[in-house]
Amino acid sequence: MYNRLLFHILTTTHDAGAQAAGHAAEGGHGGGDSHELPNLVTFINKSFAHHYDALIYAGVVALFMIVVSVITYRKRQLIPGRLQNLVEMLLEGLYNLFESVMGKEAIKYTPFLGTLFIYIWFMNLVGLIPFFKSSTSSINTTAALAITVFLYVQYTGIRRLGLWGYFHHLLGSPRDAVTWALAPINLPIHLVGELAKPFSLALRLFGNITGEDILIAAFVSLGIMFMAIFGSPIGFPFQIPFILLAMLTSTIQALVFTMLSTIYFVMVMPHEEH
DSSP states (O other): OHHHHHHHHHHHTHHHHHHHHHHHHTTOSOTTGGGSOOOHHHHHOHHHHHHHHHHHHHHHHHHHHHHHHHHHHHTOOSSOOHHHHHHHHHHHHHHHHHHHHHGGGHHHHHHHHHHHHHHHHHHHHHTTSTTOOOGGGSHHHHHHHHHHHHHHHHHHHHHHHHHHHHHHHHTTOOOSHHHHHTHHHHHHHHHHHHHHHHHHHHHHHHHHHHHHHHHHHHHHHHHHHHHHHHTOSSOOOTTHHHHHHHHHHHHHHHHHHHHHHHHHHHHTSOGGGO
């Protein structure tokens, strides 16, 4: 049923998709959207969806996480039920992972880093549900997440090191005549490195999730084409192996984003504490 409905949708939107692809090839807007499968928001208003569908699905994921958290907290028991046990296992596993990198500081940053991982993970996976969209396939979403991490890391560095200590860190933590002589060179290099971190985080996640969506959409379209060629009442599910692969890579990408963020926090903390 899903493939038959997609066949109708993709047929009626073929010309618009071709035009969008042409604009993208010329450097225009809408680069990856024309290669993605339609989602529920697209049915309401295409121009609206083009600008706000990623925001809507990110909000849906956030609302789902809030509801699960509230239910788990209100129904918490000494002997946990299935939901509480699942949440506790996930949080304990994340804490142990962060502790292996941050040591005793993990207790302070697990709420932020753990929420970051779960949020990105769910946004990645929700796009694998028919007629849903991965918000992380939008550069706006990944850039917002990366900027949030960047600002929090810089705030942590200033708060933990002080203004002079933070500036000293940017100079490369010089301690002798040679390192002080290299400080004018280290400062711009360090500044460029700090500014490159959010770009790296945003583009890596965006590129991988967008690539997954394009690959799955291509094989869904191939299955629909074979349905039309052979007159089959159902589509050929060529996309299923790639959906299973995307489940794995979605988890890996959420983990990579989170662990890099964890390392960025460690790098701006007083070194003697680690």
